[in-house]
Amino acid sequence: MESRLTPSTKSRLNRADLLKGLGKLVGGIVLFVALIKSVTVAVAWSRGDLVPLEAIDGLWIVLLPLWIGLYLRYYSVLRADCDACRLPDERPAGRTQR
Numbered sequence: 001m002e003s004r005l006t007p008s009t010k011s012r013l014n015r016a017d018l019l020k021g022l023g024k025l026v027g028g029i030v031l032f033v034a035l036i037k038s039v040t041v042a043v044a045w046s047r048g049d050l051v052p053l054e055a056i057d058g059l060w061i062v063l064l065p066l067w068i069g070l071y072l073r074y075y076s077v078l079r080a081d082c083d084a085c086r087l088p089d090e091r092p093a094g095r096t097q098r
Contacts (some may be wrong), residue, residue, distance in 0.1 A: 028075055031067060038064040 013050040
């Protein structure tokens with residue numbers, strides 16, 4: 001007899017996919033805010049508005065290439081596993097458009 005209290009495999013997979021998607025969304029928002037802050041500081045520094053460059057401002061400028069790299073690797077259409085531009089018959093089996 002099947003117990004009603006145990007979740008089915010399908011609901012566990014859906015919950016895992018939901019948590020993975022939620023984590024990616026939150027990570028994207030945090031990355032976007034950090035990227036905007038770094039770009040803002042870098043532009044202000046290049047214009048000469050940050051004459052006495054503080055350590056935290058220097059850290060934002062140094063981290064700018066890291067934020068750009070993370071964006072390109074995980075969130076951009078230039079990532080390796082992006083198939084948004086492929087035709088449906090060119091996609092690998094089992095992959096659906098997100």
